[in-house]
Amino acid sequence: MGFQIIKPDTSYDFIGRRRIAYFLSIFLILIGLLSLGLKGGPKLGIDFAGGVIIQVKFQEEVELSELTSILGETDLPALVVQRFGDRSDYEFLLRTSAENLSPSVVRDTVEGKLNQYYPDDHYIIQRLEMVGPRVGADLRESALHALFFAVLFIAIYISGRFEHKWFVAAFMAAGMAGGVYLLKLIGIPLGFLIFAAMIITLILSWYLRLNFALGAVVALIHDIIITVGIFSLLNKEFDLSIVAALLTILGYSLNDTIIVFDRIRENLRNKVSSSLSRTINMSINQTLSRTIITSGTTLIVVLCLLFLGGGIIHDFAFALTVGIIVGTYSSIFVASPILLSFRPVIEEEEVEPTPVRRKRKPAYQSK
Amino acid sequence: MKGNLKWKIPVILLVLIISLLYFLPSFPGIKDSSLGRIMPDKQVNLGLDLRGGIHLVLGVEVDRATERSLSQIGQDIRDEARLNDILVLRPRISDDNRLEFTLLQKEQQRELEQLISSAYNNLRIISSRADDDQRIIYTLDFTAEYKENIKDMTLDQAVKTIRNRIDQFGVAEPDIRRQQEDRIQVQLPGLDDPQRAIAIIGQTAHLEFKLVDEEADIERAVQGIVPPGSRLYYQEITLPDGSTVQEPVVLRAETAMTGEYITNAHTAFDQYNQPYVSITFDNRGSRIFERITGENVRKRLAIVLDGNVYSTPVIQERISGGRASITGRFTVEEAHDLAVVLRAGSLPAPVFVMEERSVGPSLGQESIERGVRSAVIGGALVIIFMVFYFGFAGVVANTVLAFNIILIVAGLAGFGATLTLPGIAGIILTIGIAVDANVLIFERIREELRRGLSPRAAIEEGYNRATLTILDANVTTIIAAVILYQFGTGPIRGFAVTLTLGVLASMFTAIFVSRVLFDIWVMRRKPGKVLNI
Numbered sequence: 001m002g003f004q005i006i007k008p009d010t011s012y013d014f015i016g017r018r019r020i021a022y023f024l025s026i027f028l029i030l031i032g033l034l035s036l037g038l039k040g041g042p043k044l045g046i047d048f049a050g051g052v053i054i055q056v057k058f059q060e061e062v063e064l065s066e067l068t069s070i071l072g073e074t075d076l077p078a079l080v081v082q083r084f085g086d087r088s089d090y091e092f093l094l095r096t097s098a099e100n101l102s103p104s105v106v107r108d109t110v111e112g113k114l115n116q117y118y119p120d121d122h123y124i125i126q127r128l129e130m131v132g133p134r135v136g137a138d139l140r141e142s143a144l145h146a147l148f149f150a151v152l153f154i155a156i157y158i159s160g161r162f163e164h165k166w167f168v169a170a171f172m173a174a175g176m177a178g179g180v181y182l183l184k185l186i187g188i189p190l191g192f193l194i195f196a197a198m199i200i201t202l203i204l205s206w207y208l209r210l211n212f213a214l215g216a217v218v219a220l221i222h223d224i225i226i227t228v229g230i231f232s233l234l235n236k237e238f239d240l241s242i243v244a245a246l247l248t249i250l251g252y253s254l255n256d257t258i259i260v261f262d263r264i265r266e267n268l269r270n271k272v273s274s275s276l277s278r279t280i281n282m283s284i285n286q287t288l289s290r291t292i293i294t295s296g297t298t299l300i301v302v303l304c305l306l307f308l309g310g311g312i313i314h315d316f317a318f319a320l321t322v323g324i325i326v327g328t329y330s331s332i333f334v335a336s337p338i339l340l341s342f343r344p345v346i347e348e349e350e351v352e353p354t355p356v357r358r359k360r361k362p363a364y365q366s367k
Numbered sequence: 368m369k370g371n372l373k374w375k376i377p378v379i380l381l382v383l384i385i386s387l388l389y390f391l392p393s394f395p396g397i398k399d400s401s402l403g404r405i406m407p408d409k410q411v412n413l414g415l416d417l418r419g420g421i422h423l424v425l426g427v428e429v430d431r432a433t434e435r436s437l438s439q440i441g442q443d444i445r446d447e448a449r450l451n452d453i454l455v456l457r458p459r460i461s462d463d464n465r466l467e468f469t470l471l472q473k474e475q476q477r478e479l480e481q482l483i484s485s486a487y488n489n490l491r492i493i494s495s496r497a498d499d500d501q502r503i504i505y506t507l508d509f510t511a512e513y514k515e516n517i518k519d520m521t522l523d524q525a526v527k528t529i530r531n532r533i534d535q536f537g538v539a540e541p542d543i544r545r546q547q548e549d550r551i552q553v554q555l556p557g558l559d560d561p562q563r564a565i566a567i568i569g570q571t572a573h574l575e576f577k578l579v580d581e582e583a584d585i586e587r588a589v590q591g592i593v594p595p596g597s598r599l600y601y602q603e604i605t606l607p608d609g610s611t612v613q614e615p616v617v618l619r620a621e622t623a624m625t626g627e628y629i630t631n632a633h634t635a636f637d638q639y640n641q642p643y644v645s646i647t648f649d650n651r652g653s654r655i656f657e658r659i660t661g662e663n664v665r666k667r668l669a670i671v672l673d674g675n676v677y678s679t680p681v682i683q684e685r686i687s688g689g690r691a692s693i694t695g696r697f698t699v700e701e702a703h704d705l706a707v708v709l710r711a712g713s714l715p716a717p718v719f720v721m722e723e724r725s726v727g728p729s730l731g732q733e734s735i736e737r738g739v740r741s742a743v744i745g746g747a748l749v750i751i752f753m754v755f756y757f758g759f760a761g762v763v764a765n766t767v768l769a770f771n772i773i774l775i776v777a778g779l780a781g782f783g784a785t786l787t788l789p790g791i792a793g794i795i796l797t798i799g800i801a802v803d804a805n806v807l808i809f810e811r812i813r814e815e816l817r818r819g820l821s822p823r824a825a826i827e828e829g830y831n832r833a834t835l836t837i838l839d840a841n842v843t844t845i846i847a848a849v850i851l852y853q854f855g856t857g858p859i860r861g862f863a864v865t866l867t868l869g870v871l872a873s874m875f876t877a878i879f880v881s882r883v884l885f886d887i888w889v890m891r892r893k894p895g896k897v898l899n900i
Binding site: 057108125129132135142154158244251266287289296303305308313316320 | 561562565566720721723724726729734737738740742744745748752753788789792795796798800802803806807832835836839840841843846847848851856858859862863
């Protein structure tokens with residue numbers, strides 16, 4: 001048998017230490033929310049806020065402060081100059097909020113100013129992106145829709161596929177769509193709607209006893225809030241690619257969670273232990289090696305992208321890196337332990353597929 | 368041979384061959400070789416972010432087109448009414464884009480309304496009220512359907528004109544299409560000078576010939592007192608020292624002729640080697656031009672393009688033959704671009720840039736290199752790890768991983784999908800995710816082996832138990848990818864496509880193909896040999 005990182009019969013007590021994990025998660029979430037609150041929401045890139053960015057590459061090293069002061073002589077509104085990519089690339093990103101300027105005017109202004117200080121062939125404008133206010137608003141809307149529908153469909157899939165309660169899942173979808181529709185009628189902005197949709201999903205999963213769905217959705221919300229929070233802490237901008245990364249994280253984190261959940265169900269069916277907490281703990285341990293290896297391989301490639309992929313893909317790769325780490329953590333320390341809070345429901349779930357055993361006395365013990 | 372291997376192996380080989388046929392042509396060396404000629408003529412399209420180019424979303428000011436036809440109709444109604452001895456005064460466009468005019472005699476109200484409803488069924492009267500002098504002030508607007516109609520025609524015409532201009536300008540594989548509402552998307556791959564292209568696309572090129580109002584007092588006009596029926600314009604004049612001044616000139620408001628009759632336009636040079644644009648009119652245009660010049664000899668005729676006066680030559684004599692020239696201080700490039708624009712026709716309404724994303728070709732090339740480098744190094748690390756950790760099974764996983772990547776690229780080429788930088792990231796991510804399925808199976812097989820099962824039974828168990836879990840887990844990724852595709856824009860869609868292809872391909876390779884490889888191993892192994900996993 002080959003090399004092993006995790007010995008086959010580990011029995012780390014994840015469940016016993018869940019309070020430490022909860023504390024850590026709540027701490028991270030609070031810090032993220034605090035940062036978001038202080039900064040008035042996530043920092044939006046031009047995709048969502050509108051504006052112009054220009055990527056300039058120089059032939060040789062140019063000081064950022066020098067470039068900033070040179071371009072400061074122009075009357076471009078809210079101009080921000082920053083270094084882009086590796087230092088050795090001599091690349092800079094200029095951003096300006098040009099509400100009423102056409103992109104050509106911005107380009108002319110920048111080129112005109114640079115030409116005064118640098119020979120024409122010493123720099124090249126590699127990229128110009130301009131998003132007008134209307135397109136920005138549209139992109140904002142479609143990003144929020146994407147997140148909203150992702151949460152909706154994933155919640156439906158989990159409750160349907162996992163608990164074999166497609167009817168209940170449909171009911172939940174209807175409840176969620178209805179609730180959100182009502183909120184939309186009274187004019188609540190879409191950003192809050194997503195939050196509301198998540199809360200409604202949580203309440204419905206609780207009420208309908210969709211405990212696996214609840215665990216998964218809690219873990220999802222956890223991952224998203226922490227990733228968004230870290231972005232806010234590091235002052236990174238949100239654009240379309242970050243939303244794509246968030247959705248990918250949703251899928252990836254669930255992937256991990258589902259694999260642990262599948263094992264828990266299998267172990268419940270096989271009655272490997274009389275204690276629910278021990279069953280869950282054992283399932284996490286059994287899948288631990290797989291969880292760590294795949295997170296590891298995915299992390300390897302994403303880190304390659306982060307360090308070698310260049311400036312344009314950098315933040316996207318960063319979001320994926322954070323998401324993969326947080327997602328792996330949450331499927332071990334958050335999603336599964338949460339199942340414990342629903343002991344009576346799990347018990348029912350366990351008995352349901354084999355009605356013959358219904359008379360068996362529940363023998364769960366609390367930890 | 369084990370029963371089901373009899374059909375599984377041919378299926379796999381068939382898929383491999385077909386995918387290779389679609390995979391290989393995307394590599395330049397193979398495409399041009401003799402082998403390339405017998406392969407499908409499909410290769411992976413690179414997105415604008417990888418090959419360089421411009422993505423534009425233009426907003427068309429449809430209101431201006433509506434306004435223009437409304438104003439035209441106002442003139443028509445006035446003329447038509449006059450033929451019926453009805454006096455209609457001052458047709459004009461109000462601030463809220465409606466047609467307003469005044470009926471002089473109240474008694475003719477019914478007559479006028481009858482005329483309007485019979486001859487102009489696309490108009491509706493919004494209000495009519497009497498003013499202090501017992502005149503009736505009418506407010507009219509197009510019906511909603513007709514407005515929709517104008518919008519449709521304006522956008523179609525704009526798309527056609529832009530396509531014409533780009534064709535004349537010479538860009539390979541442009542993509543121009545209408546989008547929602549009043550938007551047009553233009554994608555031009557591989558352009559070095561995006562600004563020039565945008566200038567050509569965006570110019571309204573509304574050419575008008577207007578007579579100069581020779582009686583008007585320019586001094587007073589500049590102060591704001593312009594004679595009725597005339598309007599103040601400015602002409603850019605280049606002084607001998609090279610600087611320019613804006614010189615005021617008063618023109619008749621009425622347009623003598625527009626550029627709609629132009630059949631051809633090209634650059635020419637005068638005796639001082641100064642470029643100008645020579646235009647040719649069609650028959651109807653020639654006759655109109657002949658009449659205008661004939662009636663106004665010794666007067667000046669202004670050539671106005673998009674509201675700017677280019678020149679005001681004196682008409683020396685009646686001009687027949689349908690030729691005119693536009694002079695001004697052009698560079699050769701400017702004259703060429705103006706000729707292109709005039710040849711292609713004017714836009715039915717002004718357009719403005721709502722979104723622009725232009726990427727230089729050098730950056731695109733750099734992105735490809737960096738993306739490929741990340742993929743190769745990341746992939747190599749994963750491959751080394753898998754062999755190190757799982758031994759023989761790792762080799763199996765790596766084999767199917769290579770197959771997986773061939774399938775993704777073949778899928779991109781076969782479906783005509785576009786590869787973008789985030790798309791490359793999607794492939795890289797798939798490398799990480801694709802081994803997941805195999806890791807899941809292998810870990811399960813290890814567990815079963817530890818329970819004391821024979822290699823054959825452990826493989827059987829491992830695959831059976833892990834397959835459903837893999838399906839479950841991958842569905843969520845696909846849900847996320849489909850939603851991304853639905854709501855994303857160009858580059859992000861590329862990511863959604865490669866991710867979906869990657870996950871689908873990984874289910875085939877990691878579950879089906881790797882199983883067959885193991886079955887072959889089981890079949891050929893010497894009794895008692897342990898499984899290296």
